[in-house]
Structures are given as structure tokens and as C-alpha cells.
Amino acid sequence: MRADTTIEAAAPEIGVKLGARSWVVIVLSSALGFFALAWPLIIPAVGVAPQHATDAPFVFAAMLPLILLLVGAQLSEGGLDARSLAVLGVMSAMNAALRPVLGVGTAGIESVFFLLILGGRAFGPGFGYLLGFTSMFASALLTAGVGPWLPFQMMCAAWVGLAAGLLPKRVGGKTEIAMLCALGVLAAYAYGMMMNLWFWPFISGTDGGALGSLDYAPGAPLTENLVRFGWFTLITSTGGWDTGRAVTTALALALLGRPVLTVLRRASGMGRVVRTVAPASPSSPNPPEPVGRVGARDGSGGTPATMDA
Numbered sequence: 001m002r003a004d005t006t007i008e009a010a011a012p013e014i015g016v017k018l019g020a021r022s023w024v025v026i027v028l029s030s031a032l033g034f035f036a037l038a039w040p041l042i043i044p045a046v047g048v049a050p051q052h053a054t055d056a057p058f059v060f061a062a063m064l065p066l067i068l069l070l071v072g073a074q075l076s077e078g079g080l081d082a083r084s085l086a087v088l089g090v091m092s093a094m095n096a097a098l099r100p101v102l103g104v105g106t107a108g109i110e111s112v113f114f115l116l117i118l119g120g121r122a123f124g125p126g127f128g129y130l131l132g133f134t135s136m137f138a139s140a141l142l143t144a145g146v147g148p149w150l151p152f153q154m155m156c157a158a159w160v161g162l163a164a165g166l167l168p169k170r171v172g173g174k175t176e177i178a179m180l181c182a183l184g185v186l187a188a189y190a191y192g193m194m195m196n197l198w199f200w201p202f203i204s205g206t207d208g209g210a211l212g213s214l215d216y217a218p219g220a221p222l223t224e225n226l227v228r229f230g231w232f233t234l235i236t237s238t239g240g241w242d243t244g245r246a247v248t249t250a251l252a253l254a255l256l257g258r259p260v261l262t263v264l265r266r267a268s269g270m271g272r273v274v275r276t277v278a279p280a281s282p283s284s285p286n287p288p289e290p291v292g293r294v295g296a297r298d299g300s301g302g303t304p305a306t307m308d309a
Contacts, residue, residue, distance in 0.1 A: 128161025
């Protein structure tokens, strides 16, 4: 009587869970980026260089080692491997190549969010976070768009990819695409709002002149400046640039999201063999033998399958 030996194919898992080290790096870099954006709301921006001209290089220099630390943490925790790193490079290059062709955000048309959201959904939040950084950086190099705005664009795009990777896992089919479209719309408006915060405190209100209702008021209470900023964003960008970005992103996800997501999930299906012990047969006196468990991460759903050896 031979012992029963099975090879179990685990139920596919969407994305990769972040480990403790990856979360620490993401939280630290996000805190740095948010403070670099929002500090004029807390500290009066008086007598400083306009539009982060002096502090942006230091923000960028501080982000680079954090990005490298995140790559190392993801590699050590199994969130990235050689295949996913290669896909990260390819998707960053595609975003960099497509963005200038479609206008680099002109009139709100933005191609970066489409692949960014799908990449984060297929490969997980850590991958999406890194893809936001690398896509904007590669695009800036290709289009000569390096400037004080770049580290803030990279940070905001990284948050979009992170959000895509943190969406509920057990959602599929048309519901999943609808969820991604909703995220695309919300991310478009949130991205526009955060990028407005990058320059809004410096275009008025810091030269000692008369303040308008939409101007930044140095030293004013936080709630007052938030109200002024909200009205500024609503009037200047929400109905134009941000809405165009939301519409184009949602349309791209609705029309092309399913096939592109399927391809990305096939690329992310990395099989891994883990030693497990098969249960011993009641009729066999032999001890259980170690068998291989093969896991896939293509997110297509399904139940574990077994195969007799």
C-alpha cells in the first residue's frame, strides 16, 4: 500500500501583503512627503523662496534612500523578486513613454494613473507605491520636467499606487473594475488637491499685500487656511483639470482594465515550493512524507486543487 502524496495548488492571492519593515518605510516616507507639502499650514511661510525652490532638493534627496530601503525590505519579505522588479521597470518605462504622447496632464488628460492603479492592484501596495515614484521620475527625465514640483508629484503618485494595493482583495469581475474606476476618480481629485497645496501658499499672501478670499493667510488658524484652500481648489482645478483627469482615468479603466489586469496577474503568478507534510493514510503504517506546495499569485480566484502523485 503506497502512501498518499499530494501536490496542493493554493488558492490564488491578489497582491502581496506588506511586512513590518515595508510598512515602517512607507509610513516614514509618507510622513516626510506630507509634511513637506503641508508645513505652510502650520508654520507661517513668510520670507521663504517661492514654490519650494530651496527645500524641494532636500525633500528629493531624503526620499531616494527611503525608496531604496523599501526595495530592500520588499525583497527580504518576499514582496518583490526578479520578475516583479523587471515588471516594475517595464511599467515605469511605459508610463514615461505614454505620458508625453497624451499631453503630460494637459487639459486633465493623464495616462499615468491607469497603469499605476492596475499595477498596485495586481502586485500589491508595496509595488504600487514604488511604481508611483519610478513612473513620475522616469517621465520627468524623459520630458525635461525635473523641477521643484517633482518630489511632490512622485509622492502623490505613490499614494495612488498604495491605495490601489490596499483595496479589498475578495472582489472580482465587474465589481472589481467598478471599484478601480471609483478609485481612479477619487485619486484624480485628491492628486489635484495635493498638487495645488504644493504651490498655493506661495502664489499670494506671502508678500505682505492685501489678502483675497482665496489667498493663503500666513499665521492664520489652520481651519481658516483650509477653508481658503478648499475654495481655491474647487474654483481653479476641480471643475477643469481634475475632472478631465478623473474622466480619462475612469474610461481607460472601464475599457481596458480587465484585459490589462489579467496580463499583469499572469506576470505576477510566481510559483513557490514550500515543504509541507501530507496527512498519513489511515491504512498505511508509513510516516507522512514531505510534499511540495505550489502557490500562485495571479488573483484569478478559485479553490485549492490536489493531484495524486
